[in-house]
Amino acid sequence: MKSIFRTSFYLRSNYLNKEGKASVMMRIHLNGERIALGTTGVCVDPEMWDSTLGKVRGRAKEALVTNAQLTSISTDLQMIFQRLEFSEELSLERIKSEYLGKREDMETVLSLFTKYNNDMYAQIGCGVTKANYRKFDICKRHFAKFLQEKYARTDLNIIELTPIVIHDFDVYLKTVVGQCFNTAIKTLKTFKTVIIFGRKAGVFNHDPFLNIHFKTKRVDRGFLTDEEVDT
16 A cells, blocks of 8 residues: 655744744654654744645745745655655654764764864865865854854754855854955855755755855956056
8 A cells, every 4th residue: 555645844832932933843644643853943933824734924035935945854754755665664763763863973063064174184185275174164163153143052953054044144254254245155155065065965854055046246356557567
């Protein structure tokens, strides 16, 4: 008999964060049984939540990004189910275990960063330059300080890294750090490289950079004067 699997989302309505938002929680269902997987890492305004459809109402940008992220989570869970569908190991616990399972040395964003940077450092002189390694080390330090100043946190769990956090980090780089537009873009691209590494390693079950696109601004550097050329 063909198994029936689906994912559902609901709000943790008994607790609101300082912004007045509630966490979106998730469950998975298999052949009439269900099990909770905990938080999705997404927070929404309770008044904008459609409990029947399990998503945010409206066509505003934030609603579209949030719903796209929830769809991405559902897709990842569906892929795990499809891989196990015709095996004897298919069960809610197995799907939950595979979805939540992470390598111990990469459970958080900064531990993932540390793993990536340590691997880069070990390869200096073997295709990796000190300048390239330094770029990632600086990015990590900026993100760590951003977490402390913006969220009063020393780290984030993998599932807590959302497009909103990426947006806040972008603003932090341009305002607090004082990076120009193009430099901030380059820093975010460096950050994204680490996240792609995490996705390939199976650490992420969602894409924090979903619908986030990078485009640098053209800068007119002008021409050197005769005196500058002579110098």
